Amino acid sequence: MSAPTAFRTRIAVRFGDVDHAGIVFYPKFFIYFHEAFERFFDDARLTYERLLGERRIGFPTVHIDCDYKAPLKYGDSLDLEVSVPRVGQKSAVFRYQGYRHRDGKHAVSAEITTACVDMDRFAAIDIPADLRALFERFAT
Amino acid sequence: MSAPTAFRTRIAVRFGDVDHAGIVFYPKFFIYFHEAFERFFDDARLTYERLLGERRIGFPTVHIDCDYKAPLKYGDSLDLEVSVPRVGQKSAVFRYQGYRHRDGKHAVSAEITTACVDMDRFAAIDIPADLRALFERFAT
Amino acid sequence: MSAPTAFRTRIAVRFGDVDHAGIVFYPKFFIYFHEAFERFFDDARLTYERLLGERRIGFPTVHIDCDYKAPLKYGDSLDLEVSVPRVGQKSAVFRYQGYRHRDGKHAVSAEITTACVDMDRFAAIDIPADLRALFERFAT
Amino acid sequence: MSAPTAFRTRIAVRFGDVDHAGIVFYPKFFIYFHEAFERFFDDARLTYERLLGERRIGFPTVHIDCDYKAPLKYGDSLDLEVSVPRVGQKSAVFRYQGYRHRDGKHAVSAEITTACVDMDRFAAIDIPADLRALFERFAT
Numbered sequence: 438m439s440a441p442t443a444f445r446t447r448i449a450v451r452f453g454d455v456d457h458a459g460i461v462f463y464p465k466f467f468i469y470f471h472e473a474f475e476r477f478f479d480d481a482r483l484t485y486e487r488l489l490g491e492r493r494i495g496f497p498t499v500h501i502d503c504d505y506k507a508p509l510k511y512g513d514s515l516d517l518e519v520s521v522p523r524v525g526q527k528s529a530v531f532r533y534q535g536y537r538h539r540d541g542k543h544a545v546s547a548e549i550t551t552a553c554v555d556m557d558r559f560a561a562i563d564i565p566a567d568l569r570a571l572f573e574r575f576a577t
Numbered sequence: 578m579s580a581p582t583a584f585r586t587r588i589a590v591r592f593g594d595v596d597h598a599g600i601v602f603y604p605k606f607f608i609y610f611h612e613a614f615e616r617f618f619d620d621a622r623l624t625y626e627r628l629l630g631e632r633r634i635g636f637p638t639v640h641i642d643c644d645y646k647a648p649l650k651y652g653d654s655l656d657l658e659v660s661v662p663r664v665g666q667k668s669a670v671f672r673y674q675g676y677r678h679r680d681g682k683h684a685v686s687a688e689i690t691t692a693c694v695d696m697d698r699f700a701a702i703d704i705p706a707d708l709r710a711l712f713e714r715f716a717t
Numbered sequence: 718m719s720a721p722t723a724f725r726t727r728i729a730v731r732f733g734d735v736d737h738a739g740i741v742f743y744p745k746f747f748i749y750f751h752e753a754f755e756r757f758f759d760d761a762r763l764t765y766e767r768l769l770g771e772r773r774i775g776f777p778t779v780h781i782d783c784d785y786k787a788p789l790k791y792g793d794s795l796d797l798e799v800s801v802p803r804v805g806q807k808s809a810v811f812r813y814q815g816y817r818h819r820d821g822k823h824a825v826s827a828e829i830t831t832a833c834v835d836m837d838r839f840a841a842i843d844i845p846a847d848l849r850a851l852f853e854r855f856a857t
Numbered sequence: 858m859s860a861p862t863a864f865r866t867r868i869a870v871r872f873g874d875v876d877h878a879g880i881v882f883y884p885k886f887f888i889y890f891h892e893a894f895e896r897f898f899d900d901a902r903l904t905y906e907r908l909l910g911e912r913r914i915g916f917p918t919v920h921i922d923c924d925y926k927a928p929l930k931y932g933d934s935l936d937l938e939v940s941v942p943r944v945g946q947k948s949a950v951f952r953y954q955g956y957r958h959r960d961g962k963h964a965v966s967a968e969i970t971t972a973c974v975d976m977d978r979f980a981a982i983d984i985p986a987d988l989r990a991l992f993e994r995f996a997t
């Protein structure tokens with residue numbers, strides 16, 4: 438088995454993502470994180486859409502800790518590293534490290550705690566074994 | 578019975594609504610129109626949320642015809658007039674006339690055709706009598 | 718010279734794009750169209766960002782004509798064809814034909830008229846020759 | 858002088874704010890917080906738009922700590938309390954406590970650290986005295 442590593446993906450800043458101040462509006466980073474989160478599942482051939490639709494399992498956000506370090510502008514893209522540093526019984530922490538592509542500058546750093554939830558009852562459940570195994574591959 | 582008139586409401590441009598060019602990003606106007614559409618139902622004490630949730634009736638958009646006449650910036654607000662110029666058997670056309678509050682300039686004009694839909698089957702149905710009566714009060 | 722053809726690109730529906738009714742919220746399609754529009758310029762090695770930033774030329778929307786034909790859900794993606802059926806002195810019409818990827822169903826069809834604008838003065842200008850030549854290659 | 862208190866405002870969940878899971882998409886809460894933040898300035902007759910435009914002072918977000926406690930649906934509204942628990946030389950922490958209007962349930966709690974920034978240089982500056990005085994009135 439290979440050592441844990443981060444999942445890497447790149448997100449381009451879109452025209453409508455910048456705000457009145459000419460930089461990416463800070464809530465948009467959570468849209469980027471969610472897109473990276475979805476690609477993380479896609480990459481594992483466990484699409485988030487099927488997880489929600491077929492298995493009725495979702496990972497709503499319960500806590501965010503996020504640092505903004507450098508602004509992004511239109512024309513920029515963000516190199517994101519997704520890892521899962523902590524996996525509990527019913528929750529998992531996703532870490533997002535974002536680097537501004539043009540200069541490699543560390544732009545954003547976030548830890549997003551998600552609960553593993555039965556979407557029909559909206560109640561926390563134990564993380565299923567296959568998902569736990571996936572997360573642990575990215576436990577860096 | 579009073580003569581048909583438009584429903585009037587005001588929407589403030591929000592910080593995140595402007596784009597890289599410093600003006601309201603054009604898709605945001607449809608967010609404004611939908612907000613006005615919801616207030617139109619609220620004002621009639623027929624909230625759109627209950628219409629969808631309890632009566633399972635919705636009005637998804639099937640056609641848009643929209644003219645942009647003057648740009649809005651952050652700090653601006655939009656005076657909107659909502660009317661329902663055409664009510665068919667299973668569809669209704671909502672007209673939105675938007676004026677820039679600071680100078681009264683005509684900023685945007687749209688006709689949005691909606692279908693009356695049974696949300697469970699996502700199939701067009703006849704517009705119920707109470708909604709038809711409401712729409713006709715705004716048939717200016 | 719080859720016959721005019723459409724520019725093709727695919728957009729995945731994102732988690733936050735669906736609305737209370739479980740389908741892609743109709744204003745989001747304009748976000749998709751804008752993303753396709755930006756990729757159209759990228760593909761021609763004339764990025765929209767540099768067009769705006771360096772040449773101070775933009776193409777704000779002045780008119781929309783749009784038909785919604787079939788809904789998209791989370792998990793869907795949209796195959797978009799971008800063409801430029803009409804190029805005037807100071808304006809260009811972009812046509813977007815969108816097909817639901819899973820079944821090829823025609824989902825959305827739009828013509829978006831844009832003005833060629835000097836972003837410093839926000840005034841219409843003649844479309845520069847290189848952009849006119851680009852648009853005419855997609856004049857299908 | 859009266860004792861410090863929170864600024865209170867109410868935000869209605871909009872149709873497009875809910876996600877595929879039928880609850881408000883978590884990034885949208887930051888849109889709500891920003892709207893409350895803008896109303897906080899409006900209420901003090903110091904609009905954020907003039908602060909940015911005329912005085913060239915902004916408060917970009919540098920850190921977020923946020924807990925999600927209960928979900929909101931379409932039809933809900935959020936009662937928000939805004940306070941400023943910590944004011945530093947060049948930064949201020951805004952606290953947002955959000956309660957679900959229909960049942961008073963504590964839905965969301967966030968501390969958002971902002972830097973006081975000269976928007977022309979995008980560099981941190983000392984918080985001007987009038988803003989410091991305003992923030993201290995809400996230092997609960």
